[in-house]
Amino acid sequence: MVRKPVLLAYLNGMPDFESMYPLLAVLAARGRIDVRTIIYAKLLRKGPRLKAAFERYGHWPEAASKWRLKFFFQEPIRNADALLGISDPTSGLWSRRARGKYIVRVGKPSIFLQHGVYQVGVNARRAPEPMRYYSDLLLLWEPLGTNREFIAAETAEHVVPVGFAKQNVLPKQTASPALAEWMGRYSKRLLICQSFRWGAFSQGPY
Numbered sequence: 001m002v003r004k005p006v007l008l009a010y011l012n013g014m015p016d017f018e019s020m021y022p023l024l025a026v027l028a029a030r031g032r033i034d035v036r037t038i039i040y041a042k043l044l045r046k047g048p049r050l051k052a053a054f055e056r057y058g059h060w061p062e063a064a065s066k067w068r069l070k071f072f073f074q075e076p077i078r079n080a081d082a083l084l085g086i087s088d089p090t091s092g093l094w095s096r097r098a099r100g101k102y103i104v105r106v107g108k109p110s111i112f113l114q115h116g117v118y119q120v121g122v123n124a125r126r127a128p129e130p131m132r133y134y135s136d137l138l139l140l141w142e143p144l145g146t147n148r149e150f151i152a153a154e155t156a157e158h159v160v161p162v163g164f165a166k167q168n169v170l171p172k173q174t175a176s177p178a179l180a181e182w183m184g185r186y187s188k189r190l191l192i193c194q195s196f197r198w199g200a201f202s203q204g205p206y
Helices: 014-030 041-046 049-057 066-070 074-079 095-106 146-150 177-183
Strands: 006-011 034-040 062-064 082-085 110-113 137-140 159-161
Touching (some): 014 034, 014 110, 034 041, 034 066, 041 062
Parallel strands (some): 082 110
């Protein structure tokens, strides 16, 4: 039997799931590669709707403890042919940092998938010098524009525009009575999702 290439992805939290799971499910269904997805077990406990998505799309991630995600990741990475992530191995934060360093050390190919409309490293500078990615492939929502000015030329060569990657794969969640009552007061509503947790951002007039 011919061995299929193995694509490995870690779902640490909901941003990982929302961005990567739709793509992973499609790739798994095509059957051309072996898709191995490892998900944080706590995320499954906090998000009961996830299992409904797994049943619908037929791709079931493997649950792993916090210890496996943070300290015992070497074997899965060694056995993979490439990794998919929403951060570059050289810029991962917290639990991703050690895995990123290991990916670089063993020379595993990496694929970066954009997960935010306004994202440091994509639309905003991460460093004053031209930004260089380790990833062999950068899947961005749109072609490079003015951000080409702060992304190194050798990195820009690996950018492939793929459009909006996120899909509505979770079952619809019913709003609580209090939220439904509040929403009913307005004919139009704007939902802003942000995760600016690690930087200092201006609160000046807009």
